[in-house]
Amino acid sequence: MATSIQQNIHTFLDDIRRIIDAARTNAVRSVEFCRVQMYWQMGQRILEEEQQGKDRADYGSYLIKNLAKQLQPEYGSGFSVRQLERCRQFYRLYPIASALRSQLNWTQYKMLITISDPNKREYYELETVNNCWTSREMERQINSQLYERMLLSNDKEAVLAVARKERIPQSPLEIIKDPMYLEFLGLERKPAYYEKDLESAIITHLQHFLLELGQGFTFVARQKRILLEDDEFFADLVFYNRLLRCFVVVELKTGKLTHQDLGQLQMYVNYYDRMEKLPEENSTIGILLCTSKNDTAVRMALPKDNKTILASEYQLYLPTQAQLIDEVKSVWKMINKPSNSTEEEKEEKA
Incomplete structure (x- = not known):
């Protein structure tokens, strides 16, 4: 009887712990997503204001520097010139609010917006969500050239189709x-x-x-x-x-x-x-x-x-x-190499 009571107490305690942990996790995610939305909205507003002065080539740079000068004393170092430039780039790459993923935090978006290739950026975005990568895991995969390594044995469309869950891998x-x-x-x-x-x-x-x-x-x-x-x-x-x-x-x-x-x-x-x-x-x-x-x-x-x-x-x-630079160059040279030798290649070999 005593053992049964103890088991019930442990079960009850575990349930309460799960409720607390789930609430804390959801709270962190909610805060992170609000932060992402804040930077996106700032990027939208900065770009709108910048476009009004498009007749002046240096207006965008002046606008961001002046804005950082006003915001940093009030809100801290998180609103520096570099951060505001990231906000503008963030909105440029994700102009539709519905395209933002609540599973990604600002640290992950910061890494994504540094990737110029849209296919590569989409691949890491999708795989981060699919595999629940942390910011550290995402950074490691980018640094280890996961996308380029997958392209060594697969075509780009197949790699993206698997990441988009449009198809199931058929080959190892x-x-x-x-x-x-x-x-x-x-x-x-x-x-x-x-x-x-x-x-x-x-x-x-x-x-x-x-x-x-x-x-x-x-x-x-x-x-x-x-x-x-x-x-x-x-x-x-x-x-x-x-x-x-x-x-x-x-x-x-x-x-x-x-x-x-x-x-x-x-x-x-x-x-x-x-x-x-x-x-x-x-x-x-x-x-x-x-x-x-x-x-x-x-x-x-x-x-x-x-x-x-x-x-x-x-x-x-x-x-x-x-x-990394040498490997990326060799990968893209291999990917973009035509199936038949061109006249230029023949001349090079000669």
């Missing part, structure tokens, strides 16, 4: 990235790591790893024991992807990929297909995470029509600013 290439950035593991800069150290770090930071893997992943097993007659094998990590409706086996390698690694992963994939997969589920996917790979060797080691074994490089540290 639409979800899985190459390369993957694992800087969140916090591993020290060393010339070499043991695979068990890498695996332990991933398990410790599983939530971040799932975010880097992509949409729809859930954790299934670590060091999954596979017994084949008298021989034991252990698959490093096993996940399930609810969008692709299949198991995903991940093998970790701290060195360059070899054809033996691919053979081992293929065996694990075959095992899951034949022993674990349900008839209505899709074929198992295998991902081999390595520090480097020979793409030609990978293609030669796998069947021509391979769609289930993927090799993806990982990097333990985010790229530097110079590396």
Whole structure:
């Protein structure tokens, strides 16, 4: 009897805590959205006033500087020239109030308005809402070039269609990235790591790893024991992807990929297909995470029509600013390259 009373008290207390936490969360969201609306309305008013003096080229700059001079002593540093310029840009990019998303805060909108490419901006806006990213998570995905990495193996329309929820991913290439950035593991800069150290770090930071893997992943097993007659094998990590409706086996390698690694992963994939997969589920996917790979060797080691074994490089540290610029240039050069060689290309080669 006493135990039952105690359980009721605990249940009651948990319910009250949930009510309080939900109210606090909603209050924060409400304040954030009011803040977003405030900056949007300020941007609208600034732009309207600025356009009245459009015959003077320097009127906009004068207007904002004078406004900041008046507002800062009264309302604080949150109304600086830089902030007021952001408000104006914010309204320019989102001229319709209904386009604002209550799930996004001002910090996230500040990051979005710095992105000049409208498709790229829309992608991060949608993915932030779809995945409930925090400001920090959104910043990380932008800094790690998530959009550009997705474009390496997908066309722009397909990437945006998935983000808009207009279609469900049909191929692992639409979800899985190459390369993957694992800087969140916090591993020290060393010339070499043991695979068990890498695996332990991933398990410790599983939530971040799932975010880097992509949409729809859930954790299934670590060091999954596979017994084949008298021989034991252990698959490093096993996940399930609810969008692709299949198991995903991940093998970790701290060195360059070899054809033996691919053979081992293929065996694990075959095992899951034949022993674990349900008839209505899709074929198992295998991902081999390595520090480097020979793409030609990978293609030669796998069947021509391979769609289930993927090799993806990982990097333990985010790229530097110079590396980011070089990577963005190479990605866009690849995307915008015509299918047939132009006369200019032929001349360059000559």
